[in-house]
Amino acid sequence: MPDDLDVGEERKVANLPMLPVSKGEIVPYRENALILATEDEIADLLASLPPDKKRKAIRRINREIRHLRSSAENGHLMGNVSIAVGGLGSAIGASGLLAVVAPSVAVTIALVSVTVGGFFVAAGGFAAAIFLGRNRISELEKAQHLEDLAKENSNE
Amino acid sequence: MSEFDRFAASDILILLGGTVLILCTLFLFYAFIAGFKNKKTKVNRDLLLLEDLRALRD
Numbered sequence A: 001m002p003d004d005l006d007v008g009e010e011r012k013v014a015n016l017p018m019l020p021v022s023k024g025e026i027v028p029y030r031e032n033a034l035i036l037a038t039e040d041e042i043a044d045l046l047a048s049l050p051p052d053k054k055r056k057a058i059r060r061i062n063r064e065i066r067h068l069r070s071s072a073e074n075g076h077l078m079g080n081v082s083i084a085v086g087g088l089g090s091a092i093g094a095s096g097l098l099a100v101v102a103p104s105v106a107v108t109i110a111l112v113s114v115t116v117g118g119f120f121v122a123a124g125g126f127a128a129a130i131f132l133g134r135n136r137i138s139e140l141e142k143a144q145h146l147e148d149l150a151k152e153n154s155n156e
Numbered sequence B: 001m002s003e004f005d006r007f008a009a010s011d012i013l014i015l016l017g018g019t020v021l022i023l024c025t026l027f028l029f030y031a032f033i034a035g036f037k038n039k040k041t042k043v044n045r046d047l048l049l050l051e052d053l054r055a056l057r058d
Helices: A007-014 A030-047 A051-101 A105-155 B003-057
Strands: none
Touching (some): A030 A051, A030 A105
């Protein structure tokens, strides 16, 4: 495959519509490369449509925008809950540190387990929040791009 | 506080902490699985949108 192709062309040449490109990436993230490539294709398709079909296409794009925004809202909620879970895990992990004053060996072992578990859950919670946040940002960006495209084409 | 009271208190703390940790772990599994599923769906929806627009053009 030639190295001087842009992201969209590279994807077409590779004939891999379901997979993100792996060579000659222009944008920082693979999923964004896929999104940008698809948006270029959508823009080309919109430009080639006659006015009556263009209106239908814009309605379809608006439906997609609504879906993306509601999905981003759900992601926001889940991200907030993940942060709360992370905080709770940290608190439980810290409370398990009472192991240093535990009355018996059995309780010490249990409290040490709580500490380890708590800090693992905290790490998982914050990691989930970052992961969901990145998903949400890419969804909102995509919705914005699609909205810009729809506006440009509805003005013509 | 007697030794028995201290033991009961730490016991409750462990049980409560353990239960909350299990619930939190289950939620985290759910969040990660939902996130990955959402990513897959996103790619499929992109392609569906493209297909619909291509159908309008043809």
